[in-house]
Amino acid sequence: MNQITINGAPYGVADDDLELSLLEYLRERRFLTGTKNGCERGLCGSCTVIVDGKALRSCRTPVEKAIGKSVVTIEGMEGPGGEPHPIQKAFMDAGAIQCGFCTPGMVMSAYALLLRDPDPSRDEIRKALKGNLCRCTGYQQIVDAVSLAAKVMREQALPVEAGCLRKR
Ligand code: FES
Ligand code: FES
Incomplete structure:
Protein backbone atom coordinates (compact mmCIF):
# COMPACT_ATOMS: atom_id res chain seq x y z
CA MET A 1 0.00 0.00 0.00
CA ASN A 2 1.27 3.47 -0.84
CA GLN A 3 1.76 5.49 2.29
CA ILE A 4 2.18 9.15 3.20
CA THR A 5 2.92 10.52 6.64
CA ILE A 6 0.64 13.47 7.33
CA ASN A 7 1.13 15.51 10.48
CA GLY A 8 3.08 12.62 11.99
CA ALA A 9 0.58 9.83 11.25
CA PRO A 10 0.69 7.31 8.37
CA TYR A 11 -2.08 7.20 5.75
CA GLY A 12 -2.62 4.93 2.80
CA VAL A 13 -3.22 6.21 -0.71
CA ALA A 14 -5.50 3.99 -2.79
CA ASP A 15 -4.35 3.20 -6.31
CA ASP A 16 -7.44 5.00 -7.65
CA ASP A 17 -6.33 8.17 -5.87
CA LEU A 18 -2.87 8.35 -7.43
CA GLU A 19 -4.28 10.67 -10.10
CA LEU A 20 -5.19 13.28 -7.49
CA SER A 21 -3.18 16.34 -6.63
CA LEU A 22 -1.85 16.45 -3.09
CA LEU A 23 -4.35 19.29 -2.46
CA GLU A 24 -7.29 17.13 -3.56
CA TYR A 25 -6.02 14.21 -1.50
CA LEU A 26 -5.63 16.33 1.65
CA ARG A 27 -8.98 18.08 1.33
CA GLU A 28 -11.18 15.38 -0.20
CA ARG A 29 -9.74 12.16 1.18
CA ARG A 30 -8.30 13.26 4.53
CA PHE A 31 -10.72 16.20 5.11
CA LEU A 32 -7.84 18.47 6.02
CA THR A 33 -9.56 21.57 4.72
CA GLY A 34 -7.25 24.05 6.43
CA THR A 35 -5.17 23.89 3.25
CA LYS A 36 -7.00 26.25 0.90
CA ASN A 37 -7.75 26.01 -2.79
CA GLY A 38 -7.39 29.53 -4.12
CA CYS A 39 -6.59 29.04 -7.79
CA GLU A 40 -5.59 25.40 -8.40
CA ARG A 41 -3.06 26.75 -10.90
CA GLY A 42 0.05 27.35 -8.80
CA LEU A 43 -0.48 31.10 -8.69
CA CYS A 44 -1.69 32.08 -5.21
CA GLY A 45 0.17 29.97 -2.63
CA SER A 46 -2.94 29.34 -0.51
CA CYS A 47 -2.44 25.57 -0.88
CA THR A 48 1.13 25.59 0.48
CA VAL A 49 2.12 22.61 2.64
CA ILE A 50 5.47 21.26 3.80
CA VAL A 51 6.84 18.12 2.18
CA ASP A 52 10.03 16.79 3.76
CA GLY A 53 10.77 20.24 5.17
CA LYS A 54 10.16 22.24 2.00
CA ALA A 55 7.20 24.45 1.11
CA LEU A 56 5.31 23.14 -1.93
CA ARG A 57 2.12 24.15 -3.70
CA SER A 58 -0.07 21.14 -3.12
CA CYS A 59 -2.32 21.99 -6.10
CA ARG A 60 0.63 21.45 -8.44
CA THR A 61 2.06 18.43 -6.61
CA PRO A 62 0.71 15.02 -7.63
CA VAL A 63 -0.11 12.99 -4.53
CA GLU A 64 2.11 10.29 -6.00
CA LYS A 65 5.13 12.56 -5.44
CA ALA A 66 4.41 12.63 -1.70
CA ILE A 67 4.39 8.83 -1.30
CA GLY A 68 6.92 7.84 1.36
CA LYS A 69 7.35 11.45 2.46
CA SER A 70 6.38 13.52 5.48
CA VAL A 71 3.72 16.17 4.88
CA VAL A 72 2.87 18.88 7.39
CA THR A 73 -0.32 20.93 6.97
CA ILE A 74 -1.67 23.84 8.98
CA GLU A 75 -3.57 21.33 11.14
CA GLY A 76 -0.24 19.90 12.29
CA MET A 77 1.21 23.18 13.50
CA GLU A 78 -0.45 23.48 16.92
CA GLY A 79 1.51 22.38 19.96
CA PRO A 80 1.08 19.18 21.97
CA GLY A 81 -1.50 20.88 24.22
CA GLY A 82 -3.46 22.39 21.31
CA GLU A 83 -1.81 25.78 21.69
CA PRO A 84 -1.13 27.73 18.48
CA HIS A 85 2.36 27.49 17.02
S1 FES B 1 -4.38 26.85 -5.00
FE1 FES B 1 -3.36 28.64 -5.73
S2 FES B 1 -1.25 28.01 -5.82
FE2 FES B 1 -2.35 26.20 -5.29
S1 FES C 1 -6.41 37.09 1.65
FE1 FES C 1 -7.57 37.87 3.33
S2 FES C 1 -6.13 37.93 4.98
FE2 FES C 1 -4.94 37.44 3.19
Whole structure:
Protein backbone atom coordinates (compact mmCIF):
# COMPACT_ATOMS: atom_id res chain seq x y z
CA MET A 1 0.00 0.00 0.00
CA ASN A 2 1.27 3.47 -0.84
CA GLN A 3 1.76 5.49 2.29
CA ILE A 4 2.18 9.15 3.20
CA THR A 5 2.92 10.52 6.64
CA ILE A 6 0.64 13.47 7.33
CA ASN A 7 1.13 15.51 10.48
CA GLY A 8 3.08 12.62 11.99
CA ALA A 9 0.58 9.83 11.25
CA PRO A 10 0.69 7.31 8.37
CA TYR A 11 -2.08 7.20 5.75
CA GLY A 12 -2.62 4.93 2.80
CA VAL A 13 -3.22 6.21 -0.71
CA ALA A 14 -5.50 3.99 -2.79
CA ASP A 15 -4.35 3.20 -6.31
CA ASP A 16 -7.44 5.00 -7.65
CA ASP A 17 -6.33 8.17 -5.87
CA LEU A 18 -2.87 8.35 -7.43
CA GLU A 19 -4.28 10.67 -10.10
CA LEU A 20 -5.19 13.28 -7.49
CA SER A 21 -3.18 16.34 -6.63
CA LEU A 22 -1.85 16.45 -3.09
CA LEU A 23 -4.35 19.29 -2.46
CA GLU A 24 -7.29 17.13 -3.56
CA TYR A 25 -6.02 14.21 -1.50
CA LEU A 26 -5.63 16.33 1.65
CA ARG A 27 -8.98 18.08 1.33
CA GLU A 28 -11.18 15.38 -0.20
CA ARG A 29 -9.74 12.16 1.18
CA ARG A 30 -8.30 13.26 4.53
CA PHE A 31 -10.72 16.20 5.11
CA LEU A 32 -7.84 18.47 6.02
CA THR A 33 -9.56 21.57 4.72
CA GLY A 34 -7.25 24.05 6.43
CA THR A 35 -5.17 23.89 3.25
CA LYS A 36 -7.00 26.25 0.90
CA ASN A 37 -7.75 26.01 -2.79
CA GLY A 38 -7.39 29.53 -4.12
CA CYS A 39 -6.59 29.04 -7.79
CA GLU A 40 -5.59 25.40 -8.40
CA ARG A 41 -3.06 26.75 -10.90
CA GLY A 42 0.05 27.35 -8.80
CA LEU A 43 -0.48 31.10 -8.69
CA CYS A 44 -1.69 32.08 -5.21
CA GLY A 45 0.17 29.97 -2.63
CA SER A 46 -2.94 29.34 -0.51
CA CYS A 47 -2.44 25.57 -0.88
CA THR A 48 1.13 25.59 0.48
CA VAL A 49 2.12 22.61 2.64
CA ILE A 50 5.47 21.26 3.80
CA VAL A 51 6.84 18.12 2.18
CA ASP A 52 10.03 16.79 3.76
CA GLY A 53 10.77 20.24 5.17
CA LYS A 54 10.16 22.24 2.00
CA ALA A 55 7.20 24.45 1.11
CA LEU A 56 5.31 23.14 -1.93
CA ARG A 57 2.12 24.15 -3.70
CA SER A 58 -0.07 21.14 -3.12
CA CYS A 59 -2.32 21.99 -6.10
CA ARG A 60 0.63 21.45 -8.44
CA THR A 61 2.06 18.43 -6.61
CA PRO A 62 0.71 15.02 -7.63
CA VAL A 63 -0.11 12.99 -4.53
CA GLU A 64 2.11 10.29 -6.00
CA LYS A 65 5.13 12.56 -5.44
CA ALA A 66 4.41 12.63 -1.70
CA ILE A 67 4.39 8.83 -1.30
CA GLY A 68 6.92 7.84 1.36
CA LYS A 69 7.35 11.45 2.46
CA SER A 70 6.38 13.52 5.48
CA VAL A 71 3.72 16.17 4.88
CA VAL A 72 2.87 18.88 7.39
CA THR A 73 -0.32 20.93 6.97
CA ILE A 74 -1.67 23.84 8.98
CA GLU A 75 -3.57 21.33 11.14
CA GLY A 76 -0.24 19.90 12.29
CA MET A 77 1.21 23.18 13.50
CA GLU A 78 -0.45 23.48 16.92
CA GLY A 79 1.51 22.38 19.96
CA PRO A 80 1.08 19.18 21.97
CA GLY A 81 -1.50 20.88 24.22
CA GLY A 82 -3.46 22.39 21.31
CA GLU A 83 -1.81 25.78 21.69
CA PRO A 84 -1.13 27.73 18.48
CA HIS A 85 2.36 27.49 17.02
CA PRO A 86 4.38 30.67 17.72
CA ILE A 87 4.03 31.59 14.03
CA GLN A 88 0.24 31.34 14.29
CA LYS A 89 0.25 33.34 17.52
CA ALA A 90 2.42 36.03 15.93
CA PHE A 91 -0.01 36.32 12.99
CA MET A 92 -2.79 37.00 15.50
CA ASP A 93 -0.70 39.37 17.62
CA ALA A 94 0.57 41.37 14.62
CA GLY A 95 -2.89 41.78 13.08
CA ALA A 96 -1.80 39.79 10.01
CA ILE A 97 -5.14 38.02 9.57
CA GLN A 98 -8.15 39.67 7.98
CA CYS A 99 -10.36 37.30 5.97
CA GLY A 100 -7.87 34.52 6.79
CA PHE A 101 -8.03 32.74 3.45
CA CYS A 102 -4.33 33.19 2.69
CA THR A 103 -3.24 32.57 6.28
CA PRO A 104 -2.63 28.80 6.26
CA GLY A 105 -0.43 29.10 3.16
CA MET A 106 1.38 32.12 4.59
CA VAL A 107 2.02 30.32 7.87
CA MET A 108 3.38 27.25 6.08
CA SER A 109 5.70 29.30 3.86
CA ALA A 110 6.90 31.21 6.93
CA TYR A 111 7.44 27.90 8.73
CA ALA A 112 9.62 26.56 5.90
CA LEU A 113 11.67 29.76 6.03
CA LEU A 114 12.13 29.69 9.81
CA LEU A 115 13.09 26.02 9.75
CA ARG A 116 16.10 26.91 7.63
CA ASP A 117 16.78 30.41 8.97
CA PRO A 118 15.74 31.38 12.50
CA ASP A 119 16.71 35.04 12.02
CA PRO A 120 15.68 36.19 8.53
CA SER A 121 15.79 39.84 7.46
CA ARG A 122 12.58 41.55 6.32
CA ASP A 123 13.78 41.24 2.73
CA GLU A 124 14.33 37.51 3.19
CA ILE A 125 10.85 37.18 4.66
CA ARG A 126 9.34 39.06 1.70
CA LYS A 127 11.28 36.82 -0.69
CA ALA A 128 10.12 33.62 1.05
CA LEU A 129 6.48 34.79 0.91
CA LYS A 130 6.51 36.25 -2.57
CA GLY A 131 4.52 33.33 -3.98
CA ASN A 132 1.75 33.78 -1.41
CA LEU A 133 -0.92 36.30 -2.36
CA CYS A 134 -3.05 38.25 0.12
CA ARG A 135 -5.85 40.48 -1.06
CA CYS A 136 -6.54 42.01 2.35
CA THR A 137 -3.59 43.03 4.46
CA GLY A 138 -1.13 44.83 2.20
CA TYR A 139 1.56 42.37 3.41
CA GLN A 140 3.18 44.72 5.95
CA GLN A 141 1.55 43.03 8.95
CA ILE A 142 2.41 39.60 7.55
CA VAL A 143 6.11 40.48 7.36
CA ASP A 144 5.78 41.94 10.88
CA ALA A 145 4.23 38.67 12.06
CA VAL A 146 6.99 36.46 10.68
CA SER A 147 9.63 38.77 12.09
CA LEU A 148 7.86 38.72 15.49
CA ALA A 149 7.56 34.91 15.44
CA ALA A 150 11.27 34.55 14.71
CA LYS A 151 12.15 36.95 17.54
CA VAL A 152 9.86 35.24 20.09
CA MET A 153 11.18 31.76 19.21
CA ARG A 154 14.79 32.92 19.43
CA GLU A 155 14.35 34.83 22.68
CA GLN A 156 12.26 32.15 24.41
CA ALA A 157 14.22 29.23 22.86
CA LEU A 158 10.97 27.75 21.51
CA PRO A 159 11.20 24.94 18.97
CA VAL A 160 10.35 25.91 15.39
CA GLU A 161 9.31 22.34 14.59
CA ALA A 162 5.57 21.83 14.07
CA GLY A 163 3.69 20.46 17.09
CA CYS A 164 2.67 17.27 15.27
CA LEU A 165 6.34 16.32 14.89
CA ARG A 166 6.98 16.88 18.60
CA LYS A 167 4.07 14.73 19.82
CA ARG A 168 5.68 11.48 18.76
S1 FES B 1 -4.38 26.85 -5.00
FE1 FES B 1 -2.35 26.20 -5.29
S2 FES B 1 -1.25 28.01 -5.82
FE2 FES B 1 -3.36 28.64 -5.73
S1 FES C 1 -6.13 37.93 4.98
FE1 FES C 1 -7.57 37.87 3.33
S2 FES C 1 -6.41 37.09 1.65
FE2 FES C 1 -4.94 37.44 3.19
